[in-house]
Amino acid sequence: WGDPLFIPRLxxxxxxxxxxxxxxxxxxxxxxxxxxxxTPLADVTGELPYLLKVLxxxxxxxxxxxxxxxxxxxxxxxGEFPDPHPKPELLCALTPVEALCGVRPPAATLELxxxxxxxxxxxxxxxxxxxxxxxxxxxxxxDPAPIVAACHRSNRREARWVTxxxxxxxxxxxxxxxxxxxxxxxxxxxxxxxxxxTLHAYLEGAGIELMGASDNVVRAGLTSKPVxxxxxxxxxxxxxxxxxxxxxxxxxxxxxxxxxxxxxxxGHEHAAVGHExxxxxxxxxxxxxxxxxxxxxxxxxxxxxxxxxS
Numbered sequence: 582w583g584d585p586l587f588i589p590r591l592x593x594x595x596x597x598x599x600x601x602x603x604x605x606x607x608x609x610x611x612x613x614x615x616x617x618x619x620t621p622l623a624d625v626t627g628e629l630p631y632l633l634k635v636l637x638x639x640x641x642x643x644x645x646x647x648x649x650x651x652x653x654x655x656x657x658x659x660g661e662f663p664d665p666h667p668k669p670e671l672l673c674a675l676t677p678v679e680a681l682c683g684v685r686p687p688a689a690t691l692e693l694x695x696x697x698x699x700x701x702x703x704x705x706x707x708x709x710x711x712x713x714x715x716x717x718x719x720x721x722x723x724d725p726a727p728i729v730a731a732c733h734r735s736n737r738r739e740a741r742w743v744t745x746x747x748x749x750x751x752x753x754x755x756x757x758x759x760x761x762x763x764x765x766x767x768x769x770x771x772x773x774x775x776x777x778x779t780l781h782a783y784l785e786g787a788g789i790e791l792m793g794a795s796d797n798v799v800r801a802g803l804t805s806k807p808v809x810x811x812x813x814x815x816x817x818x819x820x821x822x823x824x825x826x827x828x829x830x831x832x833x834x835x836x837x838x839x840x841x842x843x844x845x846x847x848g849h850e851h852a853a854v855g856h857e858x859x860x861x862x863x864x865x866x867x868x869x870x871x872x873x874x875x876x877x878x879x880x881x882x883x884x885x886x887x888x889x890x891s
Contacts, residue, residue, distance in 0.1 A: 755802025
C-alpha cells in the first residue's frame with residue numbers, strides 16, 4: 582500500500598519503483614533506531630513508550646481499531662494481543678489525506694443511505710443503531726452486495742470509495758460498513774487522533790504518525806491479514822464521533838501515550854524536556870537528550886512530553 586515517491590523524495594534518494602510505506606523512529610524491536618555511531622537508541626533512552634513514523638499510503642490500509650490500556654493488559658494475558666500496551670495514534674497530514682475515522686452521527690448516515698437507496702442497511706441503522714448495523718454486516722446477517730451495487734450508481738465521495746474498496750476487496754462486508762464511518766479529508770497541517778476503540782482506515786496520503794509503541798491491532802477487514810470479528814466487536818467504540826479532526830495547532834496531544842507531537846518552525850529554538858525524537862522536512866531524523874536545545878533549519882516535528890494525561 583506504500584507510495585513509491587513520497588518517502589524517497591523526503592529522504593533525497595532516487596525512487597526505485599517499490600512502495601515505501603513507512604519510515605520508523607523509535608526503539609520498537611521490529612525496527613529499532615540507531616544513533617549515528619551505531620549505538621542502539623534504546624541503549625541511551627531505554628524502551629520508549631512511543632513510535633514516530635512517516636506514513637505514505639498510495640492504497641487503503643485495513644479497517645481496524647486498537648485496545649485501551651486495560652483491554653491490552655487483559656488481552657495479552659489471554660494470548661489475544663502480542664503485547665500488554667495500548668496503541669493510541671495521531672496523524673498530522675503532510676499532503677492531502679483521506680481517511681475513515683469513527684462512526685458518523687446516525688442522522689447524517691441515514692441521509693446518505695436514503696440518497697444511495699441502501700434501504701436494508703438504512704432500516705437496521707434506523708431501528709437498532711450503528712453497532713447493530715456494523716455487526717449485521719460483519720456477521721453476514723446483512724448482504725453487502727446490494728449496498729455496494731447502489732454505490733456503483735452514485736457519485737458521492739463515500740460511494741466512490743466503496744466502489745474502489747470493492748475492486749480491491751470484492752465480497753468483503755467491511756466495504757459496505759465504511760458507509761457507517763466518517764470519511765475525513767485532511768489538508769496539510771490538519772490532524773486526527775485515533776483513541777482506543779476508534780474504527781479507522783487511512784485511504785491515501787502522507788503524514789507524520791505518532792503512536793504508542795505497540796503491535797496491538799484488531800482488523801475488521803479491507804485486508805488479507807487475519808480478521809477477528811468477535812474481538813473487534815468487543816473493543817470497537819461505535820458511539821458517534823461528530824468531528825474527528827483536531828483544530829489546527831502547532832502541538833497535538835496524545836495523552837494516552839504520555840507524549841505530544843509539536844511542530845517547530847525554522848529558526849525557532851526547541852529545548853528537549855525528556856528523551857525526544859525529531860524529523861524534519863529534509864528527511865533528517867535525530868535524538869535530543871533531556872535539556873538539549875536545537876534550532877531547526879526547516880519545518881520539524883518533535884515528540885515531546887504531553888501536558889495532559891489520560
